[in-house]
Amino acid sequence: MAIHFERDDEGVVTLTMDMSGSANVMNAEYHEAMGETVARLEAERDHITGVVLTSAKKTFFAGGDLNLLIRITPGNGSEALGFLEEVKAQLRRLERLGKPVVAAIDGSALGGGFEIALACHHRVALDDDRIRIGLPEATLGLLPGGGGVTRLVRLLGVQPALPLLMEGKQLRPARALQAGLVHELAATREELVEKARAWIRANPAPAQPWDEPGHEVPGARFGDPDLYGLLAAAPAVLRKKTHGAYPAPEKILAAAVEGAQVDFDTALRVEARYFVELATGQVAKNMINTFWFQLNGINAGGSRPAGVERSAVSKVGVLGAGMMGAGIAEVSAKAGIEVVLKDVTLEAARRGAGDTPGITPTDSDADLAGCDLVIEAVFENRELKNRVLPAAEAAALPDAVIASNTSTLPITGLASAVSDPTRFIGLHFFSPVPKMRLVEIIRGERTSDETLARAFDYVLRIGKTPIVVNDSRGFYTSRTFGTYVTEAVSMVAEGVSPALVENVAKRAGMAVGPLAVSDEVTLTLQLKIRDQALADDPAAAGALGDHPAFAVLEELVAEGRTGKSGGAGFYEYPEGGRKFLWPGLSRYAEADAGVTEKDVEDRLLFIQSLETLRCLDEGVLTSVGDANVGSVFGFGFAPWSGGTVQFVNSYGLTSFVERADYLADTYGERFRPPASLRDRAATNTPY
Structure with a gap:
């Protein structure tokens, strides 16, 4: 019974x-x-x-x-x-x-x-x-x-x-x-x-309040x-x-x-x-599919290598006590893990540790002794990372997992800085770390199953949701999210009202408008990522160097408008007041830019879904669940849609292909749907 x-x-x-x-x-x-x-x-x-x-x-x-x-x-x-x-x-x-x-x-x-x-x-x-x-x-x-x-x-x-x-x-x-x-x-x-x-x-003999007379x-x-x-x-x-x-x-x-x-x-x-x-209705189906079935599948270990025993991290070393490193140290300590937080100076390390129990601040690699996991969270600069990683690896346990919190630099390349690339992996946290649920685990070409499993177990231990992706520039989340921001800035360059871009993005369900996000991550960082990509792959110069979005970013940075942290970007940040779009952006606006509100919305959503499908085709993503959950929890893709791939499914494959072709014919080949999607549409085979 x-x-x-x-x-x-x-x-x-x-x-x-x-x-x-x-x-x-x-x-x-x-x-x-x-x-x-x-x-x-x-x-x-x-x-x-x-x-x-x-x-x-x-x-x-x-x-x-x-x-x-x-x-x-x-x-x-x-x-x-x-x-x-x-x-x-x-x-x-x-x-x-x-x-x-x-x-x-x-x-x-x-x-x-x-x-x-x-x-x-x-x-x-x-x-x-x-x-x-x-x-x-x-x-x-x-x-x-x-x-x-x-x-x-x-x-x-x-x-x-x-x-x-x-x-x-x-x-x-x-x-x-x-x-x-x-x-x-x-x-x-x-x-x-x-x-x-x-x-x-x-x-x-009780009665419910609502059954009482009167x-x-x-x-x-x-x-x-x-x-x-x-x-x-x-x-x-x-x-x-x-x-x-x-x-x-x-x-x-x-x-x-x-x-x-x-x-x-x-x-x-x-x-x-x-x-x-x-x-x-479709919205409930989208959300149930992603936030129940796919999310539970991920948290149950759907992307964890089979046959590897569960592990428990006992001591974590975090390199870099800035906002990201301090956040990683905090969530690790609150999960009951011993933490060593290292920075160039003891003062900086202490500042990052704050008053969180369980964190030992230091300026010495020697204090990383006994660490079975080291997470590098220094500035997004390959040379700097290449300097701090070998010293930390030498001080930690011989079999310690060595991880980088890089958001864009390929893991396989960074792994060359350590003696054993099989123990090297990417652990991409999102800001602010204590609040953001997702961690993107990036597997390099030589990362072992055991290393991946140990990283996966650590992410679950600290109460986060892990998605697993293969190595690529920008991996999945940064790469796809980057298309959202650059598409928005491109529309500004085309003469579309910045306020329209921001409002349509929020109406479409995006967590934050793309110009506001651009300010948050800083305009200079976007240019540095572009420059690093060009340095690593000169063949990308045509696509990146001539992109209209970067011309706008360069102009604003040249005028000292570097983003929120610099006090000015696409937005003005008055002291004690609410931010507002910089009136000077009117220099780009045209009375009739020829872009409808519907086209603005679809350009912002479609570009992210199309980039996700390319990540699936290239093997960067190996799971539709990782794609959907990662898009919503990682970069705020419209939750009502169930994520970037579910958006394609619910739109209807044939209808999505037709709309993407229209956008490609009108705005550029970046909207052209991949052959894999056309094949699925022909056989009506959803992802």
Whole structure:
């Protein structure tokens, strides 16, 4: 039985959810088991004093079965709606049993799992920081369709519930208690059950707040000016954040507000219809595919070499205590790894270490003794890297992994600086390191499987998501992201309004406008990367040397506009004020540049997807999942799309080829789709 039913001498029934598989999920097995369980509870009601709902798994309940959800289409939407209505009806019967029902949350309760808990009269959670509680459906392009919107709005009120729903927040138990999602915490599993039973004894005939006579949704009284203010402002505020690219927050807002104005059971129906509308849409499918299936596959070791034993880094040496090196040292130390942070001076090393425990600042290579991993994070200069790497390798353990945090320089070339290139690898972190989830692992021509596996294990250890790519200039992320920035600057050179470029990029779902990003990374760095590429490959002079984007960058740098760190770039940075686009860019603007808004958007998105496909063709990328996850987490490609390759799939291969050919004919051969894509389009074979 998927839900074990056990009644003790006091009449307390313990329901232990134990679906087949590693986690409890809301699928047909759950539906059948809960239906039978609720029917039995109703039949034996007179012999029951209360119900404790718990789990036999590591998690309380994992949520909806995404294997089923991703298959919902407009054609079977009514069937999905019927299933959802039945699931909700079961929970409705459970909370109206007339007996106290307590959720004993002994593991993470997310999505459908927390919706089950919300249908219980009382919620006690184990006070364990590994546990997460919440309704994260919005992060997968969905809304909580099992009663989550309806119950949370009635529990907390419209305004307090909306951030939790629209942002998909996952809270630790202590924070969930503060937010009102759970009623009590317990220090141990024994105390968890005892508190549940104690509440049952003290509350023999409870009812949910929304089933009490005269109940009103907190803060949703008709005529309340605060409510009208919220209703008037919320859609505009939301649109400013999402630019209309993310339907889930909009539907959550609609379901919450509309549901608050009607009775509880009608609100459940409103919620269910909005859920199915989202589930049949393409955005949810894109996000589920990438942020669930592909991301979980990566974190489970999909790109890790098979047959290599797991390893655990014990001591990391970080070379360079600047922003990147300090960030790498911080996340390593917080993961419980001993860290040595080395810089040219002890003062600089101390400044980089800050007050983070577990970091030893130094200016001596000798202190790298005992390190089984060394990560070089000095300036992006090959000569400098070639000087610091051999000394660090000599001081570390004989079998230590030696890594470079370079964002563009080929790893195979850098490996020549160390005595054993099989132990050399690229570990490309993103700034700011503590916040950015991705690490791009770059395998050089001679990097061994063992080295790659050890690097992979380290990245997981520090709580990051690893993607694995093969060596190339710029690897995958920097190379592809570079096309986004240069395409934007090219449009400025063509006379397109800089404000239009920035606004269209954000409307398309990009995390940051390309001109703002250009300022962040500095205009000088982009020119240095171009110059290094030209020095290494003079044959690239035609493509790089004559690129209109670099002419603009050179002009701005010559005028002292080097980027944000220099105080001026494409933007002005007034002290104490908000940045704004430099009015002097009007020198490039033309009244009619001949580039439509749609062309601006597609040039920015298509150029990144096309470069990704070239990386797949060249073997730089070996996994579509690495491409999608890397594009969103690494350089902020529009999350609604599911990533650069999923964008091609969802656009439709034939339609994408036709549009890319138009862009190539109009704006240049860089938009010409590769032969591999044409072949796939001819056979309708998605990536």
